[in-house]
Amino acid sequence: MEGTLSLLGTGGGGGPSSGGSTTGSMSTVSMEDNLVLSSEVSSSYPDESELELGLGLNCGGGGGALKSKPAATPAPRVQYARILTAKDFPSLVAKSSSSSSSSSSSSVTKANTSVGTKRTADSFAPAPNAVSGQVVGWPPIRAQRMNCLVNQMKSPATEEFNSTGQKSKIRNGAANNANNGSEKNINNAKEIVHIKTSLFVKVNMDGIPIGRKVDLNAQSCYVTLAQTLEDMFYRPTTTAIGARRSSMEEHDQMIEATEPSKLLDGSSEFVLTYEDKEGDWMLVGDVPWGMFLSSVKRLRIMRTSEANGLAPRFQGRNGNQIKEKEREKLLNGESILLE
Amino acid sequence: MNYFPEEVLEHVFDFLTSHRDRNAVSLVCKSWYMVEKFSRDSVFIGNCYAISPERLIERFPRFRSLTLKGKPHFADFNLVPNDWGGFVYPWIEAMAISGVNLEELKLKRMVVSDESLDLLSRSFVNFKSLILVSCEGFTTDGLAAIASNCRFLRELDLQENEVEDHKGQWLSCFPDSCTSLVSLNFACLKGEVNLASLERLVARCCNLKSLSLNHGVPLDALQKILVQAPQLVDLGIGSYVHDPDSETYHKLKCAIQKCTSIRSLSGFLDVAPPCLPAVYQICLNVTSLNLSYAPGIHGTELIKLIQHCRKLQRLWILDCIGDKGLGVVASTCKELQELRVFPSYVFGVGRAAVTEEGLVAISAGCPKLHSLLYFCHQMTNAALIAVAKNCPNFYRFRLCILDPTKPDPVTMEPLDEGFGAIVQSSKSLRRLSLSGLLTDRVFLYIGMYAEQLEMLSIAFAGDSDKGMLYVLNGCKKLKKLEIRDSPFGNGALLTDVGKYEAMRSLWMSSCEVTLEGCKTLAKKMPRLNVEIINEKQQLEASPPDDRQKVEKMYLYRTLVGPRRDAPDFVWTL
Numbered sequence: 001m002e003g004t005l006s007l008l009g010t011g012g013g014g015g016p017s018s019g020g021s022t023t024g025s026m027s028t029v030s031m032e033d034n035l036v037l038s039s040e041v042s043s044s045y046p047d048e049s050e051l052e053l054g055l056g057l058n059c060g061g062g063g064g065a066l067k068s069k070p071a072a073t074p075a076p077r078v079q080y081a082r083i084l085t086a087k088d089f090p091s092l093v094a095k096s097s098s099s100s101s102s103s104s105s106s107s108v109t110k111a112n113t114s115v116g117t118k119r120t121a122d123s124f125a126p127a128p129n130a131v132s133g134q135v136v137g138w139p140p141i142r143a144q145r146m147n148c149l150v151n152q153m154k155s156p157a158t159e160e161f162n163s164t165g166q167k168s169k170i171r172n173g174a175a176n177n178a179n180n181g182s183e184k185n186i187n188n189a190k191e192i193v194h195i196k197t198s199l200f201v202k203v204n205m206d207g208i209p210i211g212r213k214v215d216l217n218a219q220s221c222y223v224t225l226a227q228t229l230e231d232m233f234y235r236p237t238t239t240a241i242g243a244r245r246s247s248m249e250e251h252d253q254m255i256e257a258t259e260p261s262k263l264l265d266g267s268s269e270f271v272l273t274y275e276d277k278e279g280d281w282m283l284v285g286d287v288p289w290g291m292f293l294s295s296v297k298r299l300r301i302m303r304t305s306e307a308n309g310l311a312p313r314f315q316g317r318n319g320n321q322i323k324e325k326e327r328e329k330l331l332n333g334e335s336i337l338l339e
Numbered sequence: 340m341n342y343f344p345e346e347v348l349e350h351v352f353d354f355l356t357s358h359r360d361r362n363a364v365s366l367v368c369k370s371w372y373m374v375e376k377f378s379r380d381s382v383f384i385g386n387c388y389a390i391s392p393e394r395l396i397e398r399f400p401r402f403r404s405l406t407l408k409g410k411p412h413f414a415d416f417n418l419v420p421n422d423w424g425g426f427v428y429p430w431i432e433a434m435a436i437s438g439v440n441l442e443e444l445k446l447k448r449m450v451v452s453d454e455s456l457d458l459l460s461r462s463f464v465n466f467k468s469l470i471l472v473s474c475e476g477f478t479t480d481g482l483a484a485i486a487s488n489c490r491f492l493r494e495l496d497l498q499e500n501e502v503e504d505h506k507g508q509w510l511s512c513f514p515d516s517c518t519s520l521v522s523l524n525f526a527c528l529k530g531e532v533n534l535a536s537l538e539r540l541v542a543r544c545c546n547l548k549s550l551s552l553n554h555g556v557p558l559d560a561l562q563k564i565l566v567q568a569p570q571l572v573d574l575g576i577g578s579y580v581h582d583p584d585s586e587t588y589h590k591l592k593c594a595i596q597k598c599t600s601i602r603s604l605s606g607f608l609d610v611a612p613p614c615l616p617a618v619y620q621i622c623l624n625v626t627s628l629n630l631s632y633a634p635g636i637h638g639t640e641l642i643k644l645i646q647h648c649r650k651l652q653r654l655w656i657l658d659c660i661g662d663k664g665l666g667v668v669a670s671t672c673k674e675l676q677e678l679r680v681f682p683s684y685v686f687g688v689g690r691a692a693v694t695e696e697g698l699v700a701i702s703a704g705c706p707k708l709h710s711l712l713y714f715c716h717q718m719t720n721a722a723l724i725a726v727a728k729n730c731p732n733f734y735r736f737r738l739c740i741l742d743p744t745k746p747d748p749v750t751m752e753p754l755d756e757g758f759g760a761i762v763q764s765s766k767s768l769r770r771l772s773l774s775g776l777l778t779d780r781v782f783l784y785i786g787m788y789a790e791q792l793e794m795l796s797i798a799f800a801g802d803s804d805k806g807m808l809y810v811l812n813g814c815k816k817l818k819k820l821e822i823r824d825s826p827f828g829n830g831a832l833l834t835d836v837g838k839y840e841a842m843r844s845l846w847m848s849s850c851e852v853t854l855e856g857c858k859t860l861a862k863k864m865p866r867l868n869v870e871i872i873n874e875k876q877q878l879e880a881s882p883p884d885d886r887q888k889v890e891k892m893y894l895y896r897t898l899v900g901p902r903r904d905a906p907d908f909v910w911t912l
């Protein structure tokens with residue numbers, strides 16, 4: 001969903017512009033493209049011969065190489081997480097200008113598309129940033145406002161009562177109770193737009209002293225969560241706006257050098273864990289997403305070595321056995337997720 | 340003047356309420372200083388690190404009302420890491436220990452822990468008013484403490500805070516003896532509240548004037564509340580979803596019609612547009628309308644609602660209103676003084692964003708406009724010049740073009756001339772935010788004309804140090820300057836270092852200043868705290884190369900030296 005959000009960003013804040021004259025191409029990716037691409041993000045994992053960054057999410061499946069499962073289960077979003085690159089979005093790449101932002105350490109060789117694969121700037125709240133496109137803190141809107149609108153986008157856009165007075169599903173339980181049973185939940189009734197709230201939890205990564213926060217309600221599944229976290233912790237913080245600053249690249253290179261260790265070689269050195277309401281540390285990905293949301297208190301990206309012998313996801317040691325179990329769990333949980 | 344007994348002086352000073360006046364008075368002579376010192380009732384501290392609580396209490400021993408601001412403004416947009424600072428606990432602790440008779444506390448962008456709230460609630464017998472704006476760090480447990488212990492609480496106003504919901508029943512903690520509430524705003528809370536408790540609370544607080552509910556309060560509860568509180572002046576509706584043919588809805592309509600004092604309406608966090616007609620009646624008298632959290636109201640329903648608001652003075656809206664909708668506002672709301680248009684990023688049929696046309700229409704129809712916040716997709720110089728001509732009274736003008744370096748789409752020129760017209764025409768402009776393609780020229784204009792400017796926000800603008808220098812040299816009353824992603828470097832930073840002591844603070848991020856420049860400044864100006872925010876260890880600690888650019892610098896004047904609560908990633912040079 002994270003990627004989706006960035007795609008759905010309007011022209012505003014789109015793509016770092018090269019210097020003064022902002023070319024239209026970056027900022028005005030058409031809406032249709034956005035919508036097309038958004039569905040791509042959530043449903044397809046084209047073959048990748050190269051290995052991408054991937055946190056060791058307990059998402060099951062996936063061998064050493066993160067190849068997609070062609071026998072696509074209907075909910076591929078619960079499979080392994082990896083960074084999507086420009087290759088996933090060919091039409092957008094074709095549209096984009098050959099502008100800057102090569103500074104970010106990405107495998108996107110083409111111009112930085114407004115697909116949020118490589119957000120050139122970090123953010124403490126991925127949801128707001130993704131909507132704006134590229135730049136941290138732009139447009140300058142408080143997180144609360146952003147969340148309100150982001151969540152609004154995720155809901156079905158229709159909101160009317162139809163003229164026969166059918167009642168739509170009402171989110172608020174209290175309303176239902178108080179209503180003398182005069183309402184009906186009609187299966188095909190349109191949903192009223194409702195605004196979800198945000199669920200920010202802290203995220204710490206071993207080796208990085210400064211923690212981050214991520215809005216779990218702005219994610220739709222483990223995959224997008226992983227993508228968001230990867231963007232947060234593996235991307236340079238600088239914005240790449242403009243060729244105004246000629247020493248930009250130099251600056252960025254300096255930052256890259258201090259990035260935490262490479263996941264590019266295919267093995268995740270880290271696993272994603274969370275602390276639940278009972279205070280226990282658990283591996284992320286075991287339970288259905290909704291259940292996870294209701295029990296998670298905070299996240300930690302833990303070094304695999306510290307994770308008490310849990311095998312890294314994609315290394316094949318003990319891999320097969322664990323993977324089978326994970327896959328089973330996922331398949332069982334899938335039906336819930338598919339609601 | 341010295342012949343006046345102190346009581347007389349004190350009585351005279353009672354009429355001075357503005358901080359500036361009081362500050363001026365205390366400089367006249369020693370006896371005036373002393374009288375003013377002991378009669379100062381309310382203190383405003385724009386930067387909590389500029390002074391320590393102990394010194395404040397020593398300076399004004401008898402104050403009862405305190406306003407504190409913590410993090411820099413850009414913290415609102417995620418540019419300041421968590422744990423940067425701005426903790427209120429030391430202030431509350433110091434006031435408690437010294438026996439300050441605190442009655443009112445207003446905090447903005449501060450970290451407020453549950454312990455702070457608990458201590459606050461137990462330490463000040465006469466505590467009456469708590470206003471928290473954009474704060475974080477507390478949960479509903481802290482609110483429970485306030486509700487339980489503050490026996491004379493009149494105001495609990497929570498605006499846009501990050502509050503963790505602990506599913507307690509904080510609202511139920513108001514004792515039955517609490518009847519003093521005048522203002523209760525919990526719209527930003529995410530959790531549910533006990534509706535029965537809420538209803539009873541509203542029923543027994545007959546002086547309740549301002550009530551803002553969160554999304555957990557459904558329409559039928561709203562109806563019962565309004566029956567108990569027809570005297571409300573300010574109403575924030577939580578959930579506004581129901582079947583318009585139901586009896587509940589009709590009861591609501593009747594209840595609302597009895598609320599003839601409502602002048603301010605907000606919320607609609609969840610909304611079923613067919614229910615909107617119930618509020619049309621009160622809209623006729625409404626002077627303030629905030630629909631910026633109501634993306635569910637748009638299109639024709641929005642227009643219909645606005646057409647009822649002929650007395651509107653303040654309007655906060657989403658840009659899904661579109662240019663046409665703004666045209667309706669312009670022709671309906673002739674008394675409009677403040678307009679804020681927020682972006683909605685909503686995709687759907689018929690949802691238009693706004694452009695320069697909407698703004699020009701507003702300026703033409705609403706000559707009393709003096710405060711503007713406008714997010715739009717594009718702006719032209721011609722439009723800004725027209726706006727400047729139509730509305731010469733701006734004291735706050737904030738324009739945000741969503742694509743930060745976009746030129747005038749018609750002429751492809753920078754927007755220097757347009758903003759120049761604004762600063763030239765609005766002689767009492769105090770706050771300005773720029774966006775779009777801008778060169779050094781706009782800063783020349785600002786330096787020349789914006790004589791009253793106190794706060795300036797710059798992003799992605801300018802060509803060289805000259806730009807920043809024009810501003811620093813020209814704007815004599817400048818208090819807060821915040822700059823991001825602009826090519827201003829050490830030259831601009833170091834040219835007039837004395838200026839910063841006359842200002843509250845300076846923020847520069849993603850500019851060209853280097854560590855060396857910041858160090859030089861810090862050395863020359865011991866009464867400034869020059870803080871570098873060193874995220875992700877960009878600047879290696881041993882020893883850092885002074886020629887490296889500093890990603891985020893925040894400096895502010897202070898009487899108490901480097902702060903002791905700075906986290907590891909903040910270096911005070």
